[in-house]
Amino acid sequence: MFDKEKLSHLKEEREKWEKGVLGKTLSKAPESKDEFKTVSGSVVNRLYTPEDVANIDYESEIGYPGQYPFTRGYQPTMYRGRPWTMRMYSGFATAEESNERYKYLVSQGSTGLSVAFDLPTQIGYDSDHTLAQGEVGKVGVAIDSLKDMEILFDGIPLDKVSTSMTINAPAAVLLAMYIKVAEKQGVSPDKLRGTIQNDILKEYIARGTYIFPTEPSMRLITNIFEYCSKEVPNWNTISISGYHIREAGSTAAQEVGFTLADGIAYVDAAIKAGLDVDTFAPRLSFFFNSHNDLFEEVAKFRAARRLWAKIMKERFKAEDEKSMMLKFHTQTAGCTLTAQQPNNNIIRVAMQALAAVLGGTQSLHTNSRDEALALPTTESVTIALRTQQIIASETGVTNTVDPLAGSYFIEAKTKELEEKAMEYIAKIDELGGAARAIDLGYIQKEISDAAYKYQMEIESKETIVVGVNKYKVEEEAPKGLLRVDPIVAEMQKKKIDGVKAQRNNAAVEEKLQLLKKACEGTENVMPLILDAVGEYATLGEICGVMREVFGEYQQAVLI
Amino acid sequence: MNRTIRVLIAKPGLDGHDRGAKVIARALRDAGMEVIYTGLRQTPEQIVAAAVQEDVDVVGMSLLSGAHNYLFPRVAKLLKEEGVDDVLVIGGGIIPDEDIQGLKEAGISEIFTSGTPTSRMIEYIKNNLKR
Secondary structure (H helix, E strand, C coil), rough: CCCCHHHHHHHHHHHHHHHHHHHHHHHHHCCCCCEEEECCCCEEEECCCCCHCCCCHHHHHHHCCCCCCCCCCCCCCCCHCCCEEEEECCCEEHHHHHHHHHHHHHHCCCCCEEEEEEEHHCCCCCCCCCHCCCCCCCEECCCCCHHHHHHHHCCCCCCEEEEEEEECCCHHHHHHHHHHHHHCCCCCCHCCCEECCCCCHHHHHHHHCCCCCHHHHHHHHHHHHHHHHHCCCCCCEEEEEHHHHHCCCCHHHHHHHHHHHHHHHHHHHHCCCCHHHHHHHHEEEECCCCCCCHHHHHHHHHHHHHHHHHHHHHCCCCCCCCCCCCCCEEEECHHHHCCCCCCCHHHHHHHHHHHHHHHCCCCEHHHHHHHCCCCCHHHHHHHHHHHHHHHHHHHCCCCCCCCCCCCCCHHHHHHHHHHHHHHHHHHHHHHHHHHHHHHHHHHHHHHHHHHHHHHHHHHCCCCCCCCEECCCCCCCCCCCCCCCCCHHHHHHHHHHHHHHCCCCCCHHHHEEEEHHHHHHHHCCHHHHHHHHHHCCCCHHHHHHHHHHHHHCCCCCCCC | CCCCCCEEEEEEECCCCHHHHHHHHHHHCCCCCCCEEECCCHHHHHHHHHHHCCCCCCCEECCCCCHHHHHHHHHHHHHHHCCCCCEEEEEECCCCCCHHHHHHHCCEEEEEECCCCCHHHHHHHHHHCCC
16 A cells, blocks of 8 residues: 555664664563464554555455445445444244334334244244254244244234344245235235345354255255245345354354355355356345454454455356345354353443444344343343444444554454455365365364364463453352243144144145155245245144155264 | 263254353363263253263263253153163253252252353362262
8 A cells, every 4th residue: 555665664664663662662561471362363463554554455455335345345335324234133932922022122223123033943843843842932932833923023014124034944934934924914025125044054064953964955045046036036045154153163264264165155056056146146145243352353344345255256257246245244242241240241242243333234233241141131132232222323433434444453454364264265165165064074173173272261361251260259140031931832832733723734735745746856945835834834844844855964073 | 090081972952052062072081081972952862872872971961042951850860760870960051040959959960151161170070970
């Protein structure tokens, strides 16, 4: 960003400063550590100067927001136009209770819904399945059939809200249910806005709610891409997620590298299935973690945007600029929350949320202070939402686009993260792509190595966690945590019995058989899933049929 | 006792969070124990079968989904039914303090919640083996 003459002068001046002013100070008062590092373990220099950004060309590498390579933002006016979507991930117990929480959040200024499903739903089991015992309604809402989905969105106009659903292996089924509920509200599919997570690769890597093996899973995903590009054009068909990779213990560079490598695998699969890149790529979205190291996180978001733009343009020859824009949701880092002194988590979340905003996120979930202990109470969720509203309304950070651009430190770190992420992508390419790298356990091993290293740093106090290994206090067990009543499982079972008694069972059987045939063949299964859902076939029945045809994924167990 | 301590680290239920289980498995291994990790989605029956087959001294379960009050006691009960009474059963994860007493009464010797150093777990295991 500076001419050669100027740079050589700067170098002389820096060396003079190092010998003079700096040297004098260091001789009297040495620094507290030999080396300073980010949370991810990458070295941070004492000072960054124009010399550190000399190799970064402003126009081609940084540029302008809303324009290739999108380093400064995916949209030209960013939060001056409107703030990010404040989207609080929630759901627990029954559809009735979750519906109440959604209505409360909307009344408090939440601008998008985000549905958390319980584990049986995420793994395609009905609430009355043996393997669902103990898990019904625990980490999210239990959805067994269209009936539950109707209750979940009762009184919420689906043409007015955007809804994100954290659903992966059975994403096609839950999306079909959503489309059917909208239909009953008189809302056509082209009016629907929202996102399904639909990212199976990171389930194999880090999150664990897989059902089917890789190949049929990738087929389901591309079936959704294709169906939505025609019928539900405003729907984000996938949210390629680094969040859980980071939660599992990865570094910031690994989060970007592994997530974009997954993205490459999805684009490859869709192209292989015969889709044109520019028909589906604009509906790809991403989901990142916002961790503790503020500047590293800001640099990470910017690096991810730039790298994805380059990949789409250069590797996949996308022509539509929308295919090159990386838009993303962010959640603050759950793994940084402490069970000790839980109010401290409010402060952590605020700073992580700030990093996401300074990094240009499109939507944001802020964690609640009590989530290292249980699902959050209404009071805790409200504080978390207010945190976002304070950042948006009071801090002034929304007044200009990409405010940290041009910082020698931020630009140097952005570049460094982009390069490190690219190294991981190159390694994964060498192994034969993300799916293969997962089968080989490469990605999982890299993450668990990083997680172990981090834990050991905490235990040696090289890394400080306030309230955990420093500034500890004796404290009483927190009271008033949210509990999910075990009666929820019984209620769900009764509802399933009711649905099965009322529906046309012959029609259900017929639709399930048609779906089975489609799964055995090569056609798009989405329309058949919609038909089965419409007859109130349960999630477990539909996934059961698919399990029969596709089989189940076998995890590579390694530590 | 000079025999190597054998530990089964298990993930009961449908929960996919295995960062903690893996970190602990490695820490125990680095502390000289022999560690078998089950991988995800183990039923209580599978965990008990593995514990018997591998002849372990310790079963350590990790669960973050809130299903601990159902799944942990079930493992303890099945072990008892198998006539296994000399295996130390411990658990960890996101577990509210108020649940710990009940879990102990159900046969889980100790519960380690978020923030526990692995060194404390290692020490606990060494001091509380049942055989």
